[in-house]
Amino acid sequence: GENVEQHPSTLSVQEGDSAVIKCTYSDSASNYFPWYKQELGKGPQLIIDIRSNVGEKKDQRIAVTLNKTAKHFSLHITETQPEDSAVYFCAAQIPGANSKLTFGKGITLSVRP
Amino acid sequence: DSGVTQTPKHLITATGQRVTLRCSPRSGDLSVYWYQQSLDQGLQFLIQYYNGEERAKGNILERFSAQQFPDLHSELNLSSLELGDSALYFCASSGSQQGEQYFGPGTRLTVT
Numbered sequence: 001g002e003n004v005e006q007h008p009s010t011l012s013v014q015e016g017d018s019a020v021i022k023c024t025y026s027d028s029a030s031n032y033f034p035w036y037k038q039e040l041g042k043g044p045q046l047i048i049d050i051r052s053n054v055g056e057k058k059d060q061r062i063a064v065t066l067n068k069t070a071k072h073f074s075l076h077i078t079e080t081q082p083e084d085s086a087v088y089f090c091a092a093q094i095p096g097a098n099s100k101l102t103f104g105k106g107i108t109l110s111v112r113p
Numbered sequence: 114d115s116g117v118t119q120t121p122k123h124l125i126t127a128t129g130q131r132v133t134l135r136c137s138p139r140s141g142d143l144s145v146y147w148y149q150q151s152l153d154q155g156l157q158f159l160i161q162y163y164n165g166e167e168r169a170k171g172n173i174l175e176r177f178s179a180q181q182f183p184d185l186h187s188e189l190n191l192s193s194l195e196l197g198d199s200a201l202y203f204c205a206s207s208g209s210q211q212g213e214q215y216f217g218p219g220t221r222l223t224v225t
Contacts, residue, residue, distance in 0.1 A: 032211065032212055034213065034214070036216070042218060042219075043115065043117075043203055043216035043217050043218045043219050044156070044203070044216045045115065045216070046115075046213060046214070046215060046216075049212075049213065089155075089156065091156075093211065093212075095211055098161070098168070098169035099144070099161065099168075099169070099207075099210045099211050099212075100146065100158035100161060100169060100171055101146075101156075101158065101214060102158070103155055103156040103157075104155070105155045106155060106156075
């Protein structure tokens with residue numbers, strides 16, 4: 001089955017700096033890659049996603065890039081703000097009858113004011 | 114707010130007991146997924162229902178079962194509870210069998 005690795009496990013940046021979170025996946029059949037933000041006491045919130053027919057997608061301060069050859073994808077957050085502090089999860093999905101998401105372990109992002 | 118609701122928010126119970134967690138998907142979504150989140154295992158897929166039918170099973174214990182009702186809400190039943198079952202349980206819904214999944218706020222289960 002699919003295996004998703006997420007690095008690093010924690011990341012601390014200064015407010016205003018950029019943050020990059022990387023994930024790798026194992027199954028080349030995966031074709032959908034969402035990113036979730038989870039704040040304390042809340043459920044994961046879908047913030048951006050990318051499909052395998054696209055190399056990059058942007059939404060305001062966040063972007064996701066996908067390298068199918070290397071089987072990795074990254075979340076880029078620019079001009080970080082304290083409210084970006086949260087746990088971020090990447091996930092991968094293989095098309096087919098079982099459409100479960102396989103999640104990475106999560107990274108705790110801290111934005112220092 | 115994702116539009117997915119879960120009740121109860123918190124549940125404290127004793128070992129050996131049985132509990133039921135409830136999920137209402139976003140309006141119009143036919144797929145419901147259940148995930149378990151624990152500190153050491155992260156988010157783990159348990160089971161998926163689509164329009165009332167079970168579609169996929171993940172790492173779900175035999176002590177756990179689920180169903181999806183005609184109004185599309187779903188219930189996750191956990192029985193013979195053990196201390197290790199303490200976790201956050203999330204449901205997610207999707208408008209299709211692939212793609213975006215929207216998560217509810219979760220139920221925090223504590224087994225004492």
